[in-house]
Amino acid sequence: MLLKYIRCVHRFYPHLTSPSKGEAPAPKGTPFEPGGGTLVAMADLSSCLLPVPDDLTRPYWQAAWEGRLELPRCTACGRWRFPPIATCDACGSPAFAWTPVSGQGNVYSFGVIHENFIKGFDPPYVVAQIELAEQPGLCIMANILDCPPRRVAIGMAVSVTFEQVSDTIRLPQFRPVG
Numbered sequence: 001m002l003l004k005y006i007r008c009v010h011r012f013y014p015h016l017t018s019p020s021k022g023e024a025p026a027p028k029g030t031p032f033e034p035g036g037g038t039l040v041a042m043a044d045l046s047s048c049l050l051p052v053p054d055d056l057t058r059p060y061w062q063a064a065w066e067g068r069l070e071l072p073r074c075t076a077c078g079r080w081r082f083p084p085i086a087t088c089d090a091c092g093s094p095a096f097a098w099t100p101v102s103g104q105g106n107v108y109s110f111g112v113i114h115e116n117f118i119k120g121f122d123p124p125y126v127v128a129q130i131e132l133a134e135q136p137g138l139c140i141m142a143n144i145l146d147c148p149p150r151r152v153a154i155g156m157a158v159s160v161t162f163e164q165v166s167d168t169i170r171l172p173q174f175r176p177v178g
């Protein structure tokens with residue numbers, strides 16, 4: 001169940017999570033290799049880390065391309081669930097609909113990446129969990145843009161913005177409010 005959840009998360013955040021088996025090569029000796037140690041060659045994984053929409057994630061990426069953040073919401077009880085696990089953890093219903101959220105939230109947790117393991121990524125940068133205003137515990141992973149990493153703080157108010165990274169993909173990202 002946990003592995004299934006992690007794979008589901010990776011489908012939404014390939015650009016923020018390390019490559020998993022079968023999706024991208026993990027050169028020997030890189031930090032992506034389980035138990036791996038020294039970085040011996042810089043991995044050029046930036047292109048294969050771009051999201052590839054599939055039947056599950058296509059509505060999410062289509063909405064992002066059009067400038068909306070949409071997340072799955074249980075059509076039986078109204079609870080948000082992201083990523084869209086098989087059944088609602090409140091009522092057990094499998095039914096959900098992709099529904100717009102406000103894009104407002106707060107930094108729930110974050111880390112600052114200082115090492116440049118992947119070409120195309122320019123450290124230092126922030127990988128954060130954003131707790132959205134719609135529901136306690138409803139979190140989305142993103143980078144924090146337009147803000148020096150040293151200024152990012154737990155609880156900081158942020159709002160969504162969309163970063164175009166290819167001809168078809170705009171990533172939901174966040175920036176400080178005000």
Ligand SMILES: [Zn+2]
Nearest residue numbers: 074077088091
């Ligand atoms: Zn429900």
